[in-house]
Amino acid sequence: MEPKKNWKYVPAPLAAEVEVLGEALGLKNPYFLSLLVSRGIKTFEQVKDFMVPEVNQLHDPFLMKDMDKAIDRLILALQKHERIMVYGDYDVDGTTSVATLYQFLKDIHPTIDFYIPHRYREGYGVSKMGIDHAKATGISLIISVDCGIKSTDLISYAKELGIDFIICDHHLPDPILPPAIAILNAKQTDCGYPYKELCGCGVVFKLITALAQAYNLPDESYLQYLDLVATAIAADIVPLTDENRTMAFFGLEKVNENPSHGILALLELAKQNRPIRISNLVFAVAPRINAAGRMDDAKKAVQLFIETAYQGALDVASLLQQDNLDRREADSSISEEAFAEIENDPAHLNKKSTVVFQPHWHKGVVGIVASRLIEKHYKPTIVLTQNGDIVSGSARSVQGFNLYEALHACREHLLGYGGHFAAAGMTLNIEKLEAFKAAFEKAVAERITPEQMVPEISINALLPLDQISLQFFQIIAQMEPFGPDNMRPIFLAKNVRDTGYSKLVKEAHISFNLTQGNNSVRGIGYNMPDKIDIVKSGKPFDIVFQLQLNEWQGTQSIQMQVIDLKETSPN
Numbered sequence: 001m002e003p004k005k006n007w008k009y010v011p012a013p014l015a016a017e018v019e020v021l022g023e024a025l026g027l028k029n030p031y032f033l034s035l036l037v038s039r040g041i042k043t044f045e046q047v048k049d050f051m052v053p054e055v056n057q058l059h060d061p062f063l064m065k066d067m068d069k070a071i072d073r074l075i076l077a078l079q080k081h082e083r084i085m086v087y088g089d090y091d092v093d094g095t096t097s098v099a100t101l102y103q104f105l106k107d108i109h110p111t112i113d114f115y116i117p118h119r120y121r122e123g124y125g126v127s128k129m130g131i132d133h134a135k136a137t138g139i140s141l142i143i144s145v146d147c148g149i150k151s152t153d154l155i156s157y158a159k160e161l162g163i164d165f166i167i168c169d170h171h172l173p174d175p176i177l178p179p180a181i182a183i184l185n186a187k188q189t190d191c192g193y194p195y196k197e198l199c200g201c202g203v204v205f206k207l208i209t210a211l212a213q214a215y216n217l218p219d220e221s222y223l224q225y226l227d228l229v230a231t232a233i234a235a236d237i238v239p240l241t242d243e244n245r246t247m248a249f250f251g252l253e254k255v256n257e258n259p260s261h262g263i264l265a266l267l268e269l270a271k272q273n274r275p276i277r278i279s280n281l282v283f284a285v286a287p288r289i290n291a292a293g294r295m296d297d298a299k300k301a302v303q304l305f306i307e308t309a310y311q312g313a314l315d316v317a318s319l320l321q322q323d324n325l326d327r328r329e330a331d332s333s334i335s336e337e338a339f340a341e342i343e344n345d346p347a348h349l350n351k352k353s354t355v356v357f358q359p360h361w362h363k364g365v366v367g368i369v370a371s372r373l374i375e376k377h378y379k380p381t382i383v384l385t386q387n388g389d390i391v392s393g394s395a396r397s398v399q400g401f402n403l404y405e406a407l408h409a410c411r412e413h414l415l416g417y418g419g420h421f422a423a424a425g426m427t428l429n430i431e432k433l434e435a436f437k438a439a440f441e442k443a444v445a446e447r448i449t450p451e452q453m454v455p456e457i458s459i460n461a462l463l464p465l466d467q468i469s470l471q472f473f474q475i476i477a478q479m480e481p482f483g484p485d486n487m488r489p490i491f492l493a494k495n496v497r498d499t500g501y502s503k504l505v506k507e508a509h510i511s512f513n514l515t516q517g518n519n520s521v522r523g524i525g526y527n528m529p530d531k532i533d534i535v536k537s538g539k540p541f542d543i544v545f546q547l548q549l550n551e552w553q554g555t556q557s558i559q560m561q562v563i564d565l566k567e568t569s570p571n
Contacts, residue, residue: 005457018033083141089116093236104212107221131161131163142165167184168200184203186203233251248278256274261308295330330364335369337358342373352453370395395423407426407443463493468560476547491546512525521558521559547559
């Protein structure tokens with residue numbers, strides 16, 4: 001049974017602002033207008049920029065601190081025919097970053113190589129093994145992408161070997177920065193770049209944009225990689241605002257019209273129908289790319305994107321497809337074991353955190369398992385495994401809780417840790433395991449609030465069933481791409497009833513057939529068998545839902561995807 005959810009209502013916008021926007025646009029639909037105003041879109045110009053982005057909305061790359069230094073060093077390397085290495089992380093953001101920069105530079109500079117560290121042999125970020133490999137192969141310039149900002153000691157080591165570094169990263173910098181020739185990271189406190197939420201591939205895109213400008217190359221030389229940038233934006237769950245929205249918009253356009261061989265091969269194997277949306281990239285494309293690094297070697301993911309022939313890309317995509325099947329199997333079996341471990345721990349009910357450990361669990365999927373545990377047991381969660389005497393794991397947080405801060409409070413028990421507000425990783429000696437578990441529980445208990453222990457659904461608007469239509473859905477679809485800070489709207493319908501035809505499907509999902517007044521709408525609700533009694537009670541109930549397009553035998557219709565429901569309050 002999933003945890004009970006709190007329904008939170010997004011404050012309704014001022015009626016006067018909704019009216020003004022309606023007059024400016026010549027529209028009368030108050031539901032759509034309210035959605036726009038509540039997201040800060042209140043004028044004709046703002047609607048135009050939001051609904052119909054233009055490439056010229058992208059910021060000047062030279063506004064980023066050190067961009068001029070990075071370009072100067074790159075031009076020198078190109079002029080002197082230096083060997084360059086692009087060094088990236090093993091996840092989607094990292095591999096798309098490497099593929100984007102490698103391909104762009106390859107067109108103008110033949111002596112270039114790429115390097116992806118092995119998740120298990122080298123770990124996250126810049127590695128000594130990678131630097132030694134660079135030295136052995138005559139590399140004099142390394143460009144790290146989606147990593148490097150935390151690698152002060154290793155970049156110092158590279159400098160001693162005569163290897164320069166350019167860092168392209170988006171993670172939060174430490175007070176002491178690595179001794180790189182240039183650091184491209186908008187999150188630096190003294191960086192005046194107007195947008196701070198780029199992903200790693202977004203930073204790379206700014207670098208190749210700047211280099212294209214320096215060499216007077218056509219716009220297509222860098223715009224052609226926007227499908228990879230959009231994939232990284234989707235996978236890295238960065239805000240879909242400002243530049244990210246613009247790049248994702250045009251990236252999706254390319255995905256649908258003329259994708260790279262690698263993206264096309266993944267879409268074909270995943271059997272994705274057009275139009276491709278951000279959700280397709282998140283749930284179909286990204287897991288297959290990530291699976292390479294989780295189960296084997298992420299170099300395959302880069303190879304997929306740099307293949308020049310479709311058949312070659314399809315062959316590599318098939319390998320990723322198999323990695324993903326292996327990942328699913330490991331994920332499923334480990335999740336079952338983790339749930340059993342929790343069920344067999346009577347003390348877990350009163351704990352504020354979840355920490356589970358088995359030495360044989362596959363390191364590549366512990367982060368996914370942590371997310372699955374949170375779906376049922378809504379607590380900050382760590383899943384740990386073991387290699388030799390070293391225990392390592394991944395942590396995931398609940399909404400609003402600073403996971404990194406809690407780990408920092410336990411640092412005396414850890415060999416290393418890193419991450420973000422919502423996700424992190426750590427390593428520790430096996431003999432420190434019990435002390436760490438106790439310290440983490442204490443750190444969470446001291447910091448978490450009762451509200452953070454209950455999942456929350458943010459409801460955007462009350463929507464009567466008589467407003468649900470294909471036309472309304474198409475209007476809402478113009479707000480895409482959806483993602484963080486521009487989420488797909490969630491609606492509330494009150495006092496609905498079962499027509500008598502709602503039913504449980506596969507003992508887990510509810511097929512809804514609901515009525516409100518003289519209007520009826522169909523819908524689906526996944527994994528809510530415990531709600532069927534409310535539906536079949538004959539009494540009115542309230543539902544929160546999103547709208548989705550249903551296509552069957554060439555006919556389109558709109559249905560609700562029900563997220564939650566509860567009995568209508570007598571008040």
